[in-house]
Amino acid sequence: MLRSLLTVSALELRTRVRDRTALIIAIIVPVAMATLFGVALGGDDPPLRATVGLVDLDGGEFPDGVRREIMASTELDGVLTLRDLPGREQAQSALDAGDIGAAIVFPAGFSASVGAGRGGQVGVLTSADTPLAGVVANAVVDRISSLVRARTLAVRASLDAGVPAGEVKEFVERNGAAGPALTLENDPMAGGRVDLSVYYGAGMAALFAFFVVGASFRGLLIERKQGTLDRMRAGPIHGWVPIAGKAVVGFVLAMVSVCVTWGSSVLIFGSTWGDPVAVFTLLLAHVLAATAITMLVASRARTDAQADGVIMVISFVAAFFGGSLVPLYNLPDLLQTVALFTPNAWTTTGLTGLAGSGAGLASVALPIGVLCAIAAVAFGLAATGFRKGLLG
């Protein structure tokens, strides 16, 4: 069984390499297109307008300091809006509803605890849908954390030196330890920058994955026309071997294609797509979904020309609505909702988030899950189609 499958795969790979479609569709065109888009449109950030919730259960100096600093920051002017919320639950609800992009939660007694040298913890709520707002919230909290650490250390040292507890606050502030005034770094969104070369690189990778894997399934229908598929199926092999053999090659070539597009984007533009493991896994899930969808088309198509046309239409429609050609934030709200039905949207959003946030695999669990679900449904429908048609 495995040997038969490898034999079919080896012939498919050889055919694709010989006729140069693998080289052209999988590597040259996506890299060229991603580079052209990157050169023409890259270097500009997608507009960020984030709303971050602030839950002040403390009522002390630290939340006030944060609020003051954000209001005073020129970098955040017109970009970041703070919204006060009464509690953590309300913040979570607002986050789930998409009213805010992230939230910072100061627990009750936070300022007092830090003032007494016992430290404290600030909570951050983020959403995978709004990674850039999460970046801002985390940047603010990182800054608070370092202040808290410095303040706690100073208070403990003063107490150990015999300063009375009632005078320690004044003593510490008089001697230069950072007070509750918060100073944000010049550009708290440094990690949130996403060069459009990454955006279009991701878009081209997502688009051409369909074409690359689609070529293998088109080959399956050509084999049906020339009779070699029937000759294979009449032999002592399982009926799925020719289909699986082609699918494996299409999948591998599409993975090569998306990885080369990724690599070329990094090398040519010096931009990062984020955590490599997370990027690779997300691309893997996208190619899996593209394989399943093109397999579904092949299972229902009557001719290779029909399959070719349908795959072309699906690829471009998914690319357009999924943000591979036009950034998602440029689409009207209705089309942004439609985008959720395309694998490209989940892949592009996931990749943009990874590039912007520097987060890991866990941050793209949802896009990966959705892509795998799309793949599972399409594989199931394709299997039914093949049983009724090609293998009937």
Add this chain to the structure above:
Amino acid sequence: MTNTLTCENLSKSYGGVVAVRDVGFTIAPGEAYGLLGPNGAGKTTTISMLVGLLKPDSGTVVVGGADLAADPMAAKAKIGYVPQEIALYPDLTGRENLRFFCRLFGLPRKEVRGRVEEVLDLVGLADRADAKLDTYSGGMKRRINIGAALLHRPELLILDEPTVGVDPQSRKSILDGLERLVADGMALLYTSHYMEEVERICHRIAIVDHGSIVAEGTRHELVELVGGADRIELTLDGDVETALAKLRGLGGVTEAVRTAPGSVRLIAEGGRYLLPAVISTVDGIAAVTAVEVVEPDLEATFLHLTGSTLRD
């Protein structure tokens, strides 16, 4: 002797339209069996069910003792299938095509090279083995198409119109090769539009029409079905009208017509044996300058049973 192929009660319908109905026959080792039928009679559907490309609605197929439905791998390993089209890769060489199907069908790695050479010799293409298939002539493509079905040493060879579009020399070469395979003990199922090929190759023939086998037997048995009337074509020089009138009265002649100024056609039982009486009947009236006796043939039987010629 155990039959190489036994199929019983094969039926297949498409949306209420019956394509094949209760087809069943057997083929013994070393026997060639022909399926004759007009286009759309159900031959290809029957073959597709026999090689496992189509699941029958009912019926069984047993090849070399292996049930195709219960153990498809074992049954298919005993079948060599030659499709009507050249089902090979045109941009690969003949040798590469054969090597691919050897590996696909699981021949041990060590045996692949030797078996490919054997088959190339068998189909007479050893000297063109390294040329791409799209440079082959029609006859060469047909031969390698058959060769690819022999790689895994099947017990039953199923050929669907294997000589379509080839020149007479290549056709003869293919038929000679098939006769050798049958003589060596292979069972053969053969379909063709060429009646003379089926008559030459096949020991037994089934005539298929509207999805069913309407007659089955040896060539002789099938011809007997339409009776023993021969056709006698006479060319006469003399008083043709008088001769024709005399011949109409001759015992055994069922019909006599003038087909040209000097030609007469007779339909007669046992025409070959009636010839001396025919000649003596016209003696002194007209001289017989030419005579041809045409015995009933499979074409006539086919016409009689299906109401159409094979190439309709």
